[in-house]
Amino acid sequence: PMEIASGIYDVGATDWIVRDFHGYKTERGASYNSYLIVDEKICLIDTVKACYADELLEKIRRVADPAKIDYVVVNHVEPDHAGALPEVLKAAPNAKFVITMQGKNEALRHYGDGFDFMVVKEGDKISLGSRELTFVPMPMLHWPDNMAAYSDVDRILFSNDAFGQHFASSKHFDDEVGLPEVLAQAKKYYANIVMPYSRHVQKALKSFEGCEVDMIAPSHGVIWRSHVAEILGEYGRWSSLAPDDSAIVVYDSMWHTTEDMALEIVEAFIECGVPTRLFDLKANHISDIMTDLLSAKFVAVGSPTLNNGMMPTVAAFLCYLKGLSPKAGWEGRVGIPFGSYGWGTNGPDEVAAALEACGFDLPLGTLSHQWIEDEDHLARLQETIKQGVAG
Secondary structure (H helix, E strand, O other): OEEEEOOEEEOOEEEOOOOEEOOEEOOOOEEEOOEEEEOOOEEEEOOOOHHHHHHHHHHHHOOOOHHHOOEEEOOOOOHHHHOOHHHHHHHOOOOEEEEOHHHHHHHHHHHOOOOEEEEOOOOOEEEOOOOEEEEEEOOOOOOOOOEEEEEOOOOEEEEEOOOOOOOOOOOOEHHHHOHHHHHHHHHHHHHHHHHHHHHHHHHHHHHOOOOOOOEEEEOOOOEEOOOHHHHHHHHHHHHHOOOEEEEEEEEOOOOOHHHHHHHHHHHHHHHOOOOEEEEEOOOOOHHHHHHHHOOEEEEEEEOOEEOOEEOHHHHHHHHHHHHHOOOOOOOOOEEEEEEEEOOOOHHHHHHHHHHHHOOOEOOOOOEEEEOOOOHHHHHHHHHHHHHHHHO
């Protein structure tokens, strides 16, 4: 266990091996953070995945007898945070399990009964002795049951999924790892987990405005202590969904025609001074692309027609994107469907329909070309993109 503040210990687990989280590529692993507060009362905040329950309990034993735990705060019922609850119940049979009403209903379905639930709502508090915990429900960030807990004396926000990163490290704090790395992982996490719920993030940020926060202790990744203002600022920017003047070009190709179009589109953006990233879906993972898509104003997606439809890789990308698309807030984002075809334009047309369903404007229509590209058409394609950038 690592003491992160006086009487507060990180007793969670580091998963160095995991490389996938529901389609999200976790190339740097993950962690499942759990925090033990030792005061006049002993409180455990969140648990870990079920397979790490023994490790959690052993770390707790090195600090306190698990049987003396008074409260277990269940900020979120999802199994990566609450999977060890049944084992914790066995070790701490007298504990009260602090949870939202929605969380209680979900926990009963996930982990059965036998828990002494203490249902809390916004602003409710529990005293641990020298400190109080205040509870802040954060529904749909990213499940209906989510909440955070705030310790007044320590000025620590135990934020569960909010402000987290899928990142395994032997270090515990942002300033030990380095801000660029932690922010990159936090942005990827936001883009792949939190982005659909951005309007709920805005509400949550407002609810924290009255709290003096010196430390944010999420349930994934490293703890924020030196760069709290930076991550709060980034969450404010990301959740606004306001794009910057950048572009991404995403494609797959069969006989290089769609690839030639993709390269020409990239060149057009570059000549217009628009920062651009090119992603070949055969070489780039979908979850990595989402990190750049989060703030891109221009999103160009290309596919040839294969068997009367778009390429399966492109279809998978657009299906993943649709699941992450906010219900509102993408006004002004420009979608650019493009691609090649032989005897039917279905591939590029399906891309266009999918981008429109995600909320993108399509001011340039669908840019498609039959068979093999030629220099004249590529020049016209580049000019079309330049005109679109100019507005």
